[in-house]
Amino acid sequence: MSSIVVHNKTFIPYLSEKEIIEKVNALAAQLSEDYQDKRPLFISILNGSFMFSSDLFKRLTIEAEICFIKLASYKGTKSSGQVITAIGLDTDIAGRNIVILEDIIDTGKTMNHFLPQIYNQQPRSLKIAVLLHKPEASVYPLHIDYTCFTIPNKFVLGYGLDFDGLGRNLPELYQLQEN
Ligand code: IMP
Ligand code: MG
Numbered sequence: 001m002s003s004i005v006v007h008n009k010t011f012i013p014y015l016s017e018k019e020i021i022e023k024v025n026a027l028a029a030q031l032s033e034d035y036q037d038k039r040p041l042f043i044s045i046l047n048g049s050f051m052f053s054s055d056l057f058k059r060l061t062i063e064a065e066i067c068f069i070k071l072a073s074y075k076g077t078k079s080s081g082q083v084i085t086a087i088g089l090d091t092d093i094a095g096r097n098i099v100i101l102e103d104i105i106d107t108g109k110t111m112n113h114f115l116p117q118i119y120n121q122q123p124r125s126l127k128i129a130v131l132l133h134k135p136e137a138s139v140y141p142l143h144i145d146y147t148c149f150t151i152p153n154k155f156v157l158g159y160g161l162d163f164d165g166l167g168r169n170l171p172e173l174y175q176l177q178e179n
Contacts, residue, residue: 028059
């Protein structure tokens, strides 16, 4: 892996595809154990979570369902502070065992905005699984049940995460180079 330039910013290699897939494998095994016979419904938050969700979901060995919603709060490399629901939830979640799939928890704003909507519909249980967590960026404290990587408060790119629309296709993760 070598450095890349996206929209005039340089990103340096951070986590390899192999490292990511190892963690996703381990999480899929853990969820398959924890949700045996519970037929969980995974709610994947687009856009950033599509690659993580796909890699995770295909490794589950239990009966499970998945649906997608689209929330957006980022502009460039800074959180805009506003959360927009671009595609809402169209699945009945009352009485279901829900696992929310998110690419990254940064300030916690997106999740904080979305969780009450879920609780209102009275799921049987509700847990959060994330690929990346930046605890130093937390503004809205959250309990996260499953985390693949805890990372420092630096902007990352790749594996579904973008910088102004680009970089989502990279199979590994890069970190913004600070100068
Ligand atoms: P939060 O609402 O501040 O927790 O931000 C969550 C959303 O912002 C994530 O779902 C991502 O889409 C985006 N985001 C946060 N940090 C990064 C990053 O380092 N790179 C790319 N997107 C990010
Ligand atoms: Mg996202």
